[in-house]
Amino acid sequence: MIFLPNNAKSAYRQLVQTGEIPHDLPLYVSIAPESDVSLAPPGDSTMFVLLPLPLSIMERPEQMPLISAHLKKQVLDRLCTHGIRIPYSAIAIERVRTPLDWAARCGLFQGSAFGAAHTLSQMGYFRQPNRDRNVSGLYYVGASTVPGTGVPMVTLGGRMTAERIAADVC
Numbered sequence: 700m701i702f703l704p705n706n707a708k709s710a711y712r713q714l715v716q717t718g719e720i721p722h723d724l725p726l727y728v729s730i731a732p733e734s735d736v737s738l739a740p741p742g743d744s745t746m747f748v749l750l751p752l753p754l755s756i757m758e759r760p761e762q763m764p765l766i767s768a769h770l771k772k773q774v775l776d777r778l779c780t781h782g783i784r785i786p787y788s789a790i791a792i793e794r795v796r797t798p799l800d801w802a803a804r805c806g807l808f809q810g811s812a813f814g815a816a817h818t819l820s821q822m823g824y825f826r827q828p829n830r831d832r833n834v835s836g837l838y839y840v841g842a843s844t845v846p847g848t849g850v851p852m853v854t855l856g857g858r859m860t861a862e863r864i865a866a867d868v869c
């Protein structure tokens with residue numbers, strides 16, 4: 700489920716341009732046991748929530764615990780407005796991953812979980828190509844290159860890179 704902010708334009712402007720955390724964030728929520736009951740103990744469930752944050756968050760790592768607590772409240776309040784009531788006491792186990800974790804644990808540049816954004820200057824021809832434009836024999840794969848981020852795109856990109864290498868070598 701994707702919950703969009705009431706004022707999406709303002710929220711995305713804050714995220715991308717001013718580097719603020721909007722009061723009303725878009726949420727991506729997945730409750731996997733709804734389609735596969737084996738993913739939670741009988742009578743319990745799991746919930747995965749993904750929130751976009753501005754890159755500016757990386758400049759204030761000391762505030763991350765406070766920000767996380769604030770965002771958790773924002774998420775639970777938002778779900779509550781849609782009739783999904785999850786009291787704090789019902790949460791048995793909680794894991795929070797922040798852009799700081801993506802940077803430290805996965806080596807992701809600026810903690811960006813999805814690589815280079817799909818802004819106009821980084822899309823299509825302007826996105827990092829699979830084959831370097833200047834250095835012969837240098838190729839790229841992954842979320843920040845062509846065609847884009849996400850497992851399907853990255854897998855496709857890997858195949859495109861392999862095809863380019865094969866075409867250059869043969």
Ligand SMILES: Cc1cc2nc3c(=O)[nH]c(=O)nc-3n(C[C@H](O)[C@H](O)[C@H](O)COP(=O)(O)OP(=O)(O)OC[C@H]3O[C@@H](n4cnc5c(N)ncnc54)[C@H](O)[C@@H]3O)c2cc1C
Nearest residue numbers: 749801804805806812813840841842843848849850851853
């Ligand atoms: C929370 C979250 C949810 C997501 N949800 C989805 C989703 O629902 N659907 C979807 O399609 N995509 C999703 N994505 C995006 C998707 O996971 C990425 O776009 C994709 O994994 C990127 O693939 P990649 O090969 O470029 O990088 P990665 O999968 O990050 O692989 C890079 C690998 O390189 C390793 N590495 C880094 N630095 C070094 C180094 N110096 N030396 C050796 N190894 C190194 C890393 O450990 C890692 O294993 C999600 C991402 C996150 C973080």
